[in-house]
Ligand code: SF4
């Protein structure tokens with residue numbers, strides 16, 4: 001194991017502490033991402049958003065969590081009990097485990113701002129997030145009722161279609177950086193952030209990331225209007241909460257990836273180095289979160305056949321073309 | 335739909351610009367329980383039984399309000415005043431006076447029918463309760479307590495909600511009492527009504 005974990009962080013207790021801190025940070029940021037979303041969407045719809053619990057509604061996530069914990073946990077008679085109960089955990093665990101390889105700031109001598117600095121970081125992330133869809137698919141399938149089933153079928157099709165374009169858009173960055181290590185990718189952006197040479201890839205990534213995280217306007221998997229709630233219709237209480245947490249953590253994950261791969265990670269804007277790298281990183285992630293919320297507040301849900309057509313007939317060809325051109329240019333310029 | 339419209343990126347950006355702009359707009363929300371919206375003048379709310387300046391009840395138990403009430407919400411049982419205990423200046427007074435606020439449609443007919451201006455509608459509207467029985471308001475809750483004065487006639491009532499109900503949000507009133515309001519029919523202004531609006 002230690003061979004592919006970075007040598008600095010191979011002390012087992014250091015890894016444990018990092019995991020603990022990370023878990024706390026990620027859960028807290030999930031809670032406040034939710035509040036942030038409700039506030040922003042409220043403002044965009046000319047409402048003040050939640051403001052009753054604590055000053056500016058800052059304690060809202062706490063009472064929401066309490067509410068979910070206290071609710072009854074139902075299992076439908078027709079459900080497959082084992083898989084039904086397991087599915088939320090698959091979603092959540094995969095959502096969390098991605099953070100093991102995400103570096104949050106510049107690695108200093110003898111330390112690294114990640115649980116593990118894996119030299120194939122981006123591949124690990126892609127592999128783990130692909131497992132996450134099993135949570136949704138199995139959860140919907142095991143619920144033993146029609147709407148969740150439709151939701152899970154949709155999710156499977158949507159994930160397959162958009163993951164292709166997503167991976168294609170990322171390969172452009174990998175070619176430019178010449179490495180699959182996340183730290184290496186960020187370091188190679190010290191001069192020029194990759195969203196400028198890879199602008200098409202960047203746009204495709206942002207669009208596919210919305211689809212990958214099942215967010216509006218690509219939330220066909222949940223589609224409250226037509227599927228009642230999609231894959232999570234039958235879930236209640238804490239199990240629903242786990243799916244909910246997983247969705248937001250996946251949002252955070254794709255924001256982190258976009259920051260690392262396209263927006264220069266912890267590299268400062270305009271030489272403003274008095275803000276530490278971690279600050280820049282969080283700022284950029286927050287910017288992406290805002291963009292996702294903004295999209296949700298603005299666009300209506302896309303129709304299912306259009307979603308498929310868009311994924312296969314537009315995103316995938318454009319991403320492939322982008323990849324070919326990037327590869328060509330890099331090869332010609334040596 | 336044509337392909338051109340399906341991938342109209344300009345329209346998407348316009349949409350984003352609109353939502354972004356709205357984020358900074360003033361929110362019209364009135365934080366209701368702590369702040370309340372100004373009512374129209376002479377808003378019809380919870381009833382009140384008024385008194386005379388000397389503390390005597392205005393109601394003379396004539397039952398006119400109860401017979402005019404279209405919702406049959408009022409029950410009045412009158413009784414003779416005895417010389418030793420004069421409740422009202424007249425011969426009779428209301429021994430029992432009950433209004434079922436759940437039946438009431440707040441039409442204000444009782445107010446108009448009353449010969450002594452005893453029963454009036456106040457602008458109070460927060461009457462929620464847990465039991466239906468609690469909505470039958472009897473004299474103990476309808477009659478103005480002696481220490482609270484005599485109660486206001488509808489025409490003397492200031493615009494808005496009683497001060498003891500909390501703070502009033504400074505919003506544009508639905509009815510501008512100086513300008514009056516426009517009586518419209520299918521978008522055309524028929525006339526501007528100014529009569530009967532308290533200033
Ligand atoms: S307001 Fe109308 S419905 Fe209500 S008690 Fe008076 S007359 Fe009856």
Ligand code: SF4
Pocket residue numbers: 392393394395396397398399400410428447448449450451452453
């Ligand atoms: S409130 Fe007025 S109308 Fe009703 S019984 Fe009393 S005096 Fe008569």
